[in-house]
Amino acid sequence: MLAALLGSTNKERVLVYLASRERGYAREIGRFFRAPLYPIQRAMESLEAAGVLCSRPVGNTREFDWNQRYPARQELRRLVERALSLYPRDLREKLQIVRTRPRRKGKPL
Numbered sequence: 001m002l003a004a005l006l007g008s009t010n011k012e013r014v015l016v017y018l019a020s021r022e023r024g025y026a027r028e029i030g031r032f033f034r035a036p037l038y039p040i041q042r043a044m045e046s047l048e049a050a051g052v053l054c055s056r057p058v059g060n061t062r063e064f065d066w067n068q069r070y071p072a073r074q075e076l077r078r079l080v081e082r083a084l085s086l087y088p089r090d091l092r093e094k095l096q097i098v099r100t101r102p103r104r105k106g107k108p109l
Helices: 009-021 026-033 037-049 073-085 089-096
Strands: 053-058 061-066
Touching (some): 009 061, 026 061, 037 053, 073 089
């Protein structure tokens, strides 16, 4: 939906993911969208170079989130959230689920 505006489907994926989960890293986003890692990394680096995102090292990974100093951050975020509201419901629900620990063995879904 925003790919034509942003110039890349992967930039849209990165921004949609970060709009719903606040922060993330390239491999996590690539796995979620079943996309190759390298294009996601390039999109994240491009958005960081533009000042939209910022990153910090967390262990061996680089975690990205919204740059608080980007002047149009609120407007861009609202645009991305509006685009997210037009995504299929099941994808929006999957984006809301944030699991950081493994599920207990035998626990029902």
